Amino acid sequence: MRLIRSISVMNAYRLALLREGVRIGLVPTMGALHQGHRTLIRTARLACDAVVVSVFVNPTQFGPHEDFSRYPRQLKQDTAMCRDEGVDVVFVPSQEAMYPSSFQTGVTAQAVSQRWEGAHRPTHFGGVATVVTKLLNIVRPHIAFFGQKDYQQVVVVRRLVADLNVGTLIVSCPTVRDPDGLAMSSRNVYLTAAQRRAAPILYRALRAGETAILKGSRDAARVRHTVLMKLADEPLVQIDYVSVCDPDSLEPLTRIIGKVVLLGAIRLGPVRLIDNLLVKAKIKGRRAKSR
């Protein structure tokens, strides 16, 4: 396994791989790798000949009062996991190389960045779209792998890749969860013991919404209400949003038809948690119950 810190070395390495006809997979991360990342890496290894894991805590996707400075950094453990998983390259560019003082270009996917996380973190998706564009241009992977946990991020990335003709396939991998249902996240380390005990309520509440849909509910407001009621069971929770949306446009729905995504974001003290479930409503007369 190679640890590459220089953008131009990464570029040269990528060119050499492409000349040999090697199929490159990229797993872009901010480090602090957990089992969710491990699944992304394993999926990449199955689909590609060479796997590049980028580790870059991207400052531009953090808001001014967010956790950029205390975001967990543990390159040693991260490279150990990557070596373990047969990763070919760990790419760790410096902040100075990614954002020299002359840097001034931004990429924005407009509509899909506005709602939900975008409303709560107004500069977040601009930062994500820009850094992902940069990483895709540097590594030029055939496929890039993202976790479904950050659902809106995947939608933004798919959008910019299509709109800017980037030519990378974006694969979203299912969310990996702790046994009690909490979606894995590098930020879960911020939770106190009490908050950690309360945290799985988000998944349980989304599952309640899913169950309502699978049982035949087609009224988005009622499904949303089901999720909100479940969240209300947990006194530590403050709700940022719960929504039932179109899975591509992320526009909120009134009627549930076909595939929808349930999005939820809560706060437990200062810690924000997000999660989501993709649900396919069966056509009427073929409800889950009746099968």
Next chain:
Amino acid sequence: MRLIRSISVMNAYRLALLREGVRIGLVPTMGALHQGHRTLIRTARLACDAVVVSVFVNPTQFGPHEDFSRYPRQLKQDTAMCRDEGVDVVFVPSQEAMYPSSFQTGVTAQAVSQRWEGAHRPTHFGGVATVVTKLLNIVRPHIAFFGQKDYQQVVVVRRLVADLNVGTLIVSCPTVRDPDGLAMSSRNVYLTAAQRRAAPILYRALRAGETAILKGSRDAARVRHTVLMKLADEPLVQIDYVSVCDPDSLEPLTRIIGKVVLLGAIRLGPVRLIDNLLVKAKIKGRRAKSR
């Protein structure tokens, strides 16, 4: 020569070329090709193995009251010139393929887009940056060739290519002029006979500024005044701006040190003309005069 209209065919063709180790040059144009484009194509042929000329009148770089609908379109003549010049591919994507209804992503180079043309055409460089990013991603050229006439455009493109790690070399080719000095432009056809006679004043005025610098003037305000005075000779001219700038940041200068760019934009009736000169101020004691 191949005429390619489909983005995916262009993509496949590019991939095949790259696999063979062919060095691709791209000349992005809006068509209505003139001698300036011919020079870009010839430069590309000298530097690259395969030359792609894109012809796309990009709607997003026109302002709402600009000349998008009447911009000259003459694909037959354009392809004839390209065949003549040994171009390998003329790439003519449709508006629908470039901007499907779901399209929503924008690329912006902030600071260098604000002044001069950006101030007069607020959405222009966003449109340019986005379409150039798309074309560079579709064709993935080793080198892309732009005319120096659109100086600020070249600065914006260089900026986004560096900032987004696009990995294409941007080459700016000297402005090609009519014998009387008027910079060639597809929009020159809009000029009436009287306007056409007045048009070379822009080049002559910039040359007067250049002469002042080469003779030792280091006061940007005085050089600018020289250009403005010259322009005032021509009663048909309305001045949009004249500036003496840093050639990379496009910030206006007070003192002239080293390389500077003189930018000018005028209107002759409804027709806007822009032009520029790059000037290298000799170090003191080695003035042009004394050589």
